[in-house]
Amino acid sequence: MREVSREWLEFLREQYPKGSRVRLTKMGNDPHPIPPGSMGTLKYIDDVGQFHVKWDNGRGLALIIGEDQFQILPPEPQTIKFYMPLTAQLYAYDDWGDLEEYGNDLDGRELRDYQSCIHEALLENQMPEEKNRGLMHWYDKPDGVNTKVQSVMLDVESRDGQLWGVAECKVNGTLLPEEKEALAEYISGQASDGWGEGFEQRAIKLNDGELYVSLWNSSNWSIQTEEERFSPDSLTRLPDLCWSVLPGEGTLICIKRGESGYYPSDWSTKDRAQNRWLADYNNQRRGITPAQEQAMLTGSMCGWDVPGADPKWYEEQQEQNGGEMTLG
Numbered sequence: 001m002r003e004v005s006r007e008w009l010e011f012l013r014e015q016y017p018k019g020s021r022v023r024l025t026k027m028g029n030d031p032h033p034i035p036p037g038s039m040g041t042l043k044y045i046d047d048v049g050q051f052h053v054k055w056d057n058g059r060g061l062a063l064i065i066g067e068d069q070f071q072i073l074p075p076e077p078q079t080i081k082f083y084m085p086l087t088a089q090l091y092a093y094d095d096w097g098d099l100e101e102y103g104n105d106l107d108g109r110e111l112r113d114y115q116s117c118i119h120e121a122l123l124e125n126q127m128p129e130e131k132n133r134g135l136m137h138w139y140d141k142p143d144g145v146n147t148k149v150q151s152v153m154l155d156v157e158s159r160d161g162q163l164w165g166v167a168e169c170k171v172n173g174t175l176l177p178e179e180k181e182a183l184a185e186y187i188s189g190q191a192s193d194g195w196g197e198g199f200e201q202r203a204i205k206l207n208d209g210e211l212y213v214s215l216w217n218s219s220n221w222s223i224q225t226e227e228e229r230f231s232p233d234s235l236t237r238l239p240d241l242c243w244s245v246l247p248g249e250g251t252l253i254c255i256k257r258g259e260s261g262y263y264p265s266d267w268s269t270k271d272r273a274q275n276r277w278l279a280d281y282n283n284q285r286r287g288i289t290p291a292q293e294q295a296m297l298t299g300s301m302c303g304w305d306v307p308g309a310d311p312k313w314y315e316e317q318q319e320q321n322g323g324e325m326t327l328g
Helices: 006-015 110-124 144-148 177-192 195-199 226-230 272-285 290-302 311-320
Strands: 021-026 039-045 051-055 069-073 078-085 087-092 104-106 149-159 162-171 204-206 209-214 241-245 252-256
Touching (some): 006 039, 078 149, 078 177, 110 149, 110 162, 110 209, 144 149, 144 177, 149 177, 162 177, 177 195, 177 252, 241 272, 241 290, 252 272, 252 290, 272 290, 290 311
Antiparallel strands (some): 021 039, 021 069, 039 051, 078 162, 087 104, 204 209, 241 252
16 A cells, blocks of 8 residues: 655645545545545545545445545535524614614524514625625635635524524634634624624614614623523533643633643633633633533543533532532
């Protein structure tokens, strides 16, 4: 078996991600070949450059560049939705037909009746250059997010008795945990200081007044995927990534689920208290509880099969201690 350089392997795996569709033209020197024209799904590319395919007919023969003839078709974009709580102010008309001086604060439950007009306002506020990629038109970093995320479109959706702001993302391939966090950070920045800042200053005209909708607010705001927000175990499952403070040193760190050790954060300061605040802020923004953070820290340091790597263990300890949990 010929050797394949690491650079070539990295190129192949980047160009042809898991989930790509494969169309066979002709299989070479196999005594029981897959019929020409067969379709399959790429599982992975091994260390010698063979394309391992799960064929639609149930077979599992690998393909070799130079021996087999085949086409790689890009995987269908998957949809990832990020949900954000909505707030608004409603300025009603008074008896003389003038707008009231002070608006009434509305939350997601009260905004359900305004779903259609907010949806229309989001569409009308979209600029012509955002037609194809939405918010990704303004993303200027040459990284995996820019390569993989085809578009990010803003909308609203009613779930669990309230109206949510939704960023619907079309993604080619699979986002790495750090890429998903970078995407969530970018969307939250657009919701607070970019696109959303302009939108919340635009009046949505109603029969009984004017509505000003905010995609971001400074109180208990978070941005989460559909699974993170609405799955039954959303508060007891481990997140893909979280922030914490290194015991002893006080360094701000990032932890990835299933990986041993940690990654120092570029945002780390020399002040332990400031690092603790940054960890809390970032975790809260992504809906990560203290129990989930502590379980991630334990798993990264002591192994992912110990009791302490389960958020439920810390919730039980918290109940026994009267509801208190202190993080480093």
